[in-house]
Amino acid sequence: MNRLRFWFLAPARLWMALLFAAPLAIVAAYSLLTRGAYGGLGAPWTLENYRRLWDPLYAAIVGRSILMAGAATAICLVLAFPLALFMTRAGPRKNLYLQLVILPFWTSFLVRTYAWQFLLRDTGLINSLLQGFGLIDGPLPLLYNYGTVLLGLVYSYLPFMVLPIYAALERMDHTLVEAAADLGARPWATLTRVLVPLSAPGLWAGSVLVFIPCLGAYLTPDLLGGGRTVLLGNLVQNQFTTARDWPFGAAVSLAVMAAVIALVVLLPRRRSGELL
């Protein structure tokens, strides 16, 4: 029995060791090296790359990224909860709605982001329509600002919020809602004292699933933000490409990873553990 277990787990273990643990170890080693004269890696071993993280310039980027990811997560929560609730009560059409939530994944992320550019630019669909109906005189600056980046993040990661909340609500015993009403709870009390606490694991799981990728997002800020701002993902990407400073890029990625792990560990474990 134990032998069987060993062989069944072997492929997954090998996969994780070769493609996850080993690269991570390499990144960790890079983060302790010095940038070579022309962008390679060189001696000596140093903690300098981590010291540079305390530079106020980079601290500001970290702060901005957390704010952006936090805002995207909050908006996703507000949008996803009613949607998930609606879906669980949709009866036979439940599966159709689930398919619709997953539908965007059928197209490449890059293509979808470019599609937003076509909708939002000066000569894009939205501005053309608004101008065509005479609602505005000149095009609105819809593209290339913080709002656009936020919109892109919410759009991209909303399904990751909807699905865990849906799963949590789906497993809930719905007679409890009726019981609450029978016992005199008004709809608002039912929501805050029955529905939200019972779906908390889904809310937590969804928040983590949205917050983490948003924190490292670089494509959305780049394409929808027009490169006018730097978030953590852009900082890391720039170190590995244009700046050719791999050690610093590695240090930034590891620091972000450590922060994210700390966040997940600090979450109330019993609640989030079920779904994560």
Place this chain on the structure above:
Amino acid sequence: MKRRGFCVALTGAAAGCRRGPRLNVFNWSSYVAPETVPAFEKETGARVRYAVYESNEEMLAKVMGGNSGWDIVFPSNYLIRPMLEQRLLAPLDHRLLSNLANLEARYRHPAWDPGLAWSAPYMWGATGIAYNVSVTPEPRAWSDLWRADLNGRITMLDDPAELLGACLKKLGYSVNSLSRAELAEARREAIVQKPLLRAYLNAEARDQLVAGDVLAAQMWATTARQAIEEAPHLRFVYPAEGFSVYVDTAVILRESSRRDLAHRFLDYLLRPDVAAAVVRASQTTTVNAAARRLLPENLRADAALYPSEEVLRRGELFEPLPPEVQRLRDRVWTEIKSA
């Protein structure tokens, strides 16, 4: 018999079953004509594994280790010295490169490799301003990209060397400035300009210029040429204060074990008819004088692609920068982007 059947079945991998030595060529995207590589294979019987990259950094990251599997790559001029110091390059044997004589005189003794001992110039390009003719007065200098009447309709390149280059030139400094004080001034210029900008865009700026969203953009001449082809209301100008120039070169890597074949490929690329076909397909600017003579008039005389001697004198080649300056510039870039 069986083996052949197998090969036919795998059409994609069919090349692997043909005989002949294999040459590995790693080039910028859209830097050859569709027929360039197949015609070489037909002529020599060699097989060519051809792949493309989008930036010097991407290429450099791959060949840095010295066992990348590539024979020929196309670094920009300012990478020749660093690559030489990293011992990545093989010397060129001029006896095998008779077509080097086709190069324009100025590219036969370039500053970065005076005897062309290591690199064969391939294409060159420069950066200027592409603009809509509706802009009055028409932009003539980098300082025009700081004009308040163009607020929100300007883009700059999303590239530290180019953005800082334009700011430095506006101030009258070299694009390769090593000075902390000059770079601090350039940063101030960029931060002053930022609120006027729509975005920092590279190739994407072309579509927005064509569509009319953007009225003036810092742009590579080749990109501008494509935009002008699509929209006749666009123009391109080399700014009065001066501008940056790069030359992409072909080199043979030290790790290459097929140097004769590699030389043959380089000499083939230097042939006038081959080089002219590449330019016709890619709309880039050739360093090959003999090839330029074969181009149709509209390409050969294009003022964006082939500026006059007088304009060209204002151009300045990018040079390799020492690591401390690289790091300083990266910090300045991050500061501008965070501002």
